[in-house]
Amino acid sequence: MKNNKLMISAAGSGKTTYLIDEALALPKEEQVLITTYTEANEAEIRSKILKKKNCIPSNITIQTWFSFLIQHGVRPFQGSMNDELWDNDITGMLLVEGRSGKKYDKNGKPLIINGHPIYWEKDNFKKYYFTTNWKIFSDKLSNFVEECNTLTNGAVISRISRIFSHIYIDEVQDLAGYDLELIKLLFKSKSTILLVGDPRQVTYLTHHSIRNKKYRDGKIKDFLIENCKSLLSEDSIDEETLKKSHRNNKEICDYASKLFEGIYEKSEPCSCDSCRKKNIEHAGVFIVRQNDVDEYLKKYNPVQLRWNRQINVNENYSVYNFGESKGQTYDRVLIYPTSIMINWIKDNSFDFKRTKNGKQENIIGVREKFYVAITRARYSVAIVYNFSDDEKIEGVQKLKL
Amino acid sequence: MSYITKVNIFNYKCFKGLFSLDFNDGVNIIVGNNEAGKSTILEAIHLALTGLLNGRYLRNELSQYLFNNIVTQEYLQRVNEGSDATPPYILLEVFFKGSDFPKLEGNGNSNRVKAQGVSFKILFDDNYREEYEELVKNELKTIPIEYYKIEWKSFARETITARSIPIKSVLIDSAANRYQNGSDIYISKIIKDNLNDKQKAEISQAYRKVKDVFMDEEAIKNINNQLIKNSDISDKKVMVSVDLSTKDAWETSLMTYLDEVPFHQIGKGEQCIIKTNLALAHKKSKEANLILIEEPENHLSHTKLNEFVHNIVNKCSDKQVIITTHNSFVANKLGLENLTLLHNQKQTKFSELDPETFDFFKKLPGYETLRLILCEKAILVEGDCDELIVQKAYMEAHNGRLPIEDGIDVISVGLTFERFLKIAEKIGKQVAVVTDNDGDVESLNEKYAPYVGDSKSIKAFYDTVVDTGDLTIGKDKKKFNYNTLEPKLLKVNSLDSFNKIFGTKHTKIDDMHKYMKNNKTNCALKIFESTIKIKYPEYITSAINWCDEE
Numbered sequence: 001m002k003n004n005k006l007m008i009s010a011a012g013s014g015k016t017t018y019l020i021d022e023a024l025a026l027p028k029e030e031q032v033l034i035t036t037y038t039e040a041n042e043a044e045i046r047s048k049i050l051k052k053k054n055c056i057p058s059n060i061t062i063q064t065w066f067s068f069l070i071q072h073g074v075r076p077f078q079g080s081m082n083d084e085l086w087d088n089d090i091t092g093m094l095l096v097e098g099r100s101g102k103k104y105d106k107n108g109k110p111l112i113i114n115g116h117p118i119y120w121e122k123d124n125f126k127k128y129y130f131t132t133n134w135k136i137f138s139d140k141l142s143n144f145v146e147e148c149n150t151l152t153n154g155a156v157i158s159r160i161s162r163i164f165s166h167i168y169i170d171e172v173q174d175l176a177g178y179d180l181e182l183i184k185l186l187f188k189s190k191s192t193i194l195l196v197g198d199p200r201q202v203t204y205l206t207h208h209s210i211r212n213k214k215y216r217d218g219k220i221k222d223f224l225i226e227n228c229k230s231l232l233s234e235d236s237i238d239e240e241t242l243k244k245s246h247r248n249n250k251e252i253c254d255y256a257s258k259l260f261e262g263i264y265e266k267s268e269p270c271s272c273d274s275c276r277k278k279n280i281e282h283a284g285v286f287i288v289r290q291n292d293v294d295e296y297l298k299k300y301n302p303v304q305l306r307w308n309r310q311i312n313v314n315e316n317y318s319v320y321n322f323g324e325s326k327g328q329t330y331d332r333v334l335i336y337p338t339s340i341m342i343n344w345i346k347d348n349s350f351d352f353k354r355t356k357n358g359k360q361e362n363i364i365g366v367r368e369k370f371y372v373a374i375t376r377a378r379y380s381v382a383i384v385y386n387f388s389d390d391e392k393i394e395g396v397q398k399l400k401l
Numbered sequence: 402m403s404y405i406t407k408v409n410i411f412n413y414k415c416f417k418g419l420f421s422l423d424f425n426d427g428v429n430i431i432v433g434n435n436e437a438g439k440s441t442i443l444e445a446i447h448l449a450l451t452g453l454l455n456g457r458y459l460r461n462e463l464s465q466y467l468f469n470n471i472v473t474q475e476y477l478q479r480v481n482e483g484s485d486a487t488p489p490y491i492l493l494e495v496f497f498k499g500s501d502f503p504k505l506e507g508n509g510n511s512n513r514v515k516a517q518g519v520s521f522k523i524l525f526d527d528n529y530r531e532e533y534e535e536l537v538k539n540e541l542k543t544i545p546i547e548y549y550k551i552e553w554k555s556f557a558r559e560t561i562t563a564r565s566i567p568i569k570s571v572l573i574d575s576a577a578n579r580y581q582n583g584s585d586i587y588i589s590k591i592i593k594d595n596l597n598d599k600q601k602a603e604i605s606q607a608y609r610k611v612k613d614v615f616m617d618e619e620a621i622k623n624i625n626n627q628l629i630k631n632s633d634i635s636d637k638k639v640m641v642s643v644d645l646s647t648k649d650a651w652e653t654s655l656m657t658y659l660d661e662v663p664f665h666q667i668g669k670g671e672q673c674i675i676k677t678n679l680a681l682a683h684k685k686s687k688e689a690n691l692i693l694i695e696e697p698e699n700h701l702s703h704t705k706l707n708e709f710v711h712n713i714v715n716k717c718s719d720k721q722v723i724i725t726t727h728n729s730f731v732a733n734k735l736g737l738e739n740l741t742l743l744h745n746q747k748q749t750k751f752s753e754l755d756p757e758t759f760d761f762f763k764k765l766p767g768y769e770t771l772r773l774i775l776c777e778k779a780i781l782v783e784g785d786c787d788e789l790i791v792q793k794a795y796m797e798a799h800n801g802r803l804p805i806e807d808g809i810d811v812i813s814v815g816l817t818f819e820r821f822l823k824i825a826e827k828i829g830k831q832v833a834v835v836t837d838n839d840g841d842v843e844s845l846n847e848k849y850a851p852y853v854g855d856s857k858s859i860k861a862f863y864d865t866v867v868d869t870g871d872l873t874i875g876k877d878k879k880k881f882n883y884n885t886l887e888p889k890l891l892k893v894n895s896l897d898s899f900n901k902i903f904g905t906k907h908t909k910i911d912d913m914h915k916y917m918k919n920n921k922t923n924c925a926l927k928i929f930e931s932t933i934k935i936k937y938p939e940y941i942t943s944a945i946n947w948c949d950e951e
Contacts, residue, residue: 090558
């Protein structure tokens with residue numbers, strides 16, 4: 001009897017390593033797919049396996065989610081979706097931000113009516129799903145796969161489950177919309193599914209579809225409970241095994257957990273001897289003033305983390321965008337927060353919602369990226385903030401150099 | 402175990418447009434005339450499964466001659482007229498049975514069905530669109546093959562290599578395909594297929610060691626030293642060594658020996674038997690094995706052929722064999738139910754004939770069965786005498802050539818005309834029936850009505866005149882039948898000339914009737930062997946004339 005699993009993990013809990021060990025422990029005749037959303041993480045999985053084995057075992061296939069969907073979801077039965085696809089090759093995928101398939105006017109400018117762009121609908125198959133040279137839009141990929149599977153009476157998923165007896169998805173919190181429908185179909189299939197992810201680290205979204213919108217912010221657990229109830233067993237959802245951080249110390253765990261207070265369980269530092277070095281100087285969470293940044297860098301040599309390339313940093317020290325740093329471990333970090341992050345630093349009850357067009361909406365990704373940034377560090381997190389001497393700031397130590 | 406169930410061949414060599422052939426699990430026999438495309442079918446299957454044509458990778462040796470000639474001509478005409486210039490393509494598709502290879506599963510095939518299989522396509526490479534546009538401005542004489550590419554994909558539309566195809570095919574043909582050193586490509590492939598990865602690595606390492614030992618040999622060292630010193634040859638260091646330039650150098654350098662005789666020195670027939678036995682003995686359980694054999698009778702004596710067929714029957718239990726032949730012995734031994742007839746690119750499976758007709762052919766002795774299929778035209782007659790007379794009539798009209806020399810077979814079928822006609826109808830074979838009217842033209846008209854007609858390939862010839870007379874035979878005064886071959890012959894010839902031919906001295910017509918009736922075979926033989934020309938009844942000469950029609 002197969003047992004599908006969702007493992008909710010904390011930052012630094014070694015979830016990718018866990019997943020790899022599970023895959024390597026399988027008998028050689030079991031074919032396993034390891035897939036994840038980003039190319040960076042795909043490369044990371046590869047290099048982690050190569051550190052344990054001298055080559056990738058022949059029964060393990062590593063692919064990004066998109067490349068898996070194109071190869072095994074789209075191409076095998078593409079003809080069943082539309083007659084044009086019998087004779088035309090799908091040449092690849094176009095990664096889009098936001099909704100694809102805008103209508104254009106004669107001059108090649110997007111058609112705007114009442115301030116909104118106009119989109120092609122499904123009745124125009126080609127323009128809805130594809131670019132003119134048959135690249136499929138990334139935001140419609142999983143929708144295509146789901147429909148193709150329906151039209152072929154399940155041939156798409158049946159084929160996949162006969163190729164891969166195990167399907168492991170890392171960083172599952174990045175999947176959304178129709179991706180979740182595919183997860184449901186995979187849960188129903190013969191393959192054994194293992195999902196690993198940290199819902200607090202949603203930094204990419206596969207698409208902005210309105211489908212399953214309420215599960216958008218990493219709420220894969222809610223999705224499974226509400227939509228796949230009958231497919232779950234008692235131990236299908238595991239929030240314990242990967243709860244402890246092998247990376248962050250207690251102060252960092254506490255501060256990062258505060259970001260999701262009342263939403264997710266607090267993360268805790270592990271108690272492994274090998275992870276916990278004694279007598280670390282300058283450990284914890286700090287705020288430093290802009291004027292002290294250069295000296296702080298000189299003294300502690302942290303990795304700088306920023307929102308994007310527009311943020312000014314000291315180029316003499318290493319620097320990454322928040323998104324890029326996902327999955328990485330550093331001894332110390334120095335964070336350049338955005339103005340929304342500063343709102344929260346000043347008042348931890350700030351709820352990352354804003355009012356737009358008279359409606360309250362979540363500010364997507366800011367809290368999550370801040371969480372990622374904080375949880376990169378082993379010993380110390382410093383945040384650049386020009387505090388005044390009498391300002392009360394919770395959870396951090398003011399640092400004056 | 403997996404098998405191939407179907408091959409689609411499109412625009413390849415003798416096949417214009419789509420040709421499709423189904424296979425069963427065990428033995429498949431393809432029977433047809435020369436030029437019917439039998440070898441091309443085997444070649445196409447092997448190419449789609451291995452990428453090899455004549456033992457070489459086709460990828461580097463694309464040629465316009467792979468395209469069907471008519472397709473090429475039509476294309477060139479279109480281009481040069483300035484109309485549609487879409488370059489033609491070749492498509493080979495092989496379908497696998499069952500669901501054991503999900504990676505190869507999809508609907509990327511021209512039948513647009515969910516299936517497992519591979520597709521091998523030779524098509525215009527779109528990257529050369531610009532060059533092509535320029536090219537077609539001038540007169541085109543050939544297909545611009547330099548702008549073509551090969552797409553080798555699974556039915557899941559995924560690019561594949563020979564390695565990813567689980568069915569390994571072995572082609573055993575009469576052509577000799579050798580490496581430069583003379584070792585046989587197929588025998589090497591079969592032996593290589595029999596080795597596991599570890600053994601393959603071992604053999605290539607052992608081969609490398611041979612090189613080292615060779616280089617360490619004192620004599621070689623001296624020779625090389627001398628070569629190096631002799632700077633006249635080149636500025637660079639000149640040495641002799643063993644060729645290790647390719648990955649599988651051992652394959653091209655090692656020779657297979659049989660009783661210490663190099664494989665290629667053995668007789669062709671023996672080679673054929675050994676290749677087949679090796680392929681049959683292939684033991685890799687994970688891989689299916691498909692054995693393609695081209696006309697084994699070509700190099701084998703009857704005894705050897707018997708042994709060969711016996712081996713196939715006994716050892717192919719878990720292998721699929723596709724064999725082409727025009728030898729009726731081979732076909733009969735291997736089972737008529739496995740037989741596919743190929744004629745004018747149309748196929749007929751024996752197993753699809755109605756059960757009675759099939760049973761009938763199963764009971765017929767070997768040689769008779771396939772004559773109808775293998776000839777170009779056939780004349781069906783009732784008995785041996787008719788056969789001789791028709792042959793003679795043909796010879797007289799064709800400067801003494803036997804009909805068989807012109808591909809026309811005169812077959813004596815007794816009273817089973819209809820059985821043969823059912824097959825002839827299926828395969829569109831041109832067949833003439835030459836028969837007695839036995840005094841009942843009406844019933845003959847009725848009997849052959851379903852088979853003949855302007856559009857049909859079958860024609861029935863019989864005398865439409867019913868002759869009568871007073872002659873009776875025997876004590877019970879049975880009426881003499883004036884409407885069989887002999888009386889009809891006598892009717893158009895003189896008593897005198899028949900007396901000469903038979904060496905008789907009959908003075909009464911009735912006596913000659915009686916004589917011929919009682920000595921049918923003898924008379925027919927005498928007519929056949931005689932140099933005296935006779936006249937033939939109109940229905941026979943019409944049949945002979947029909948043979949000459951296109």
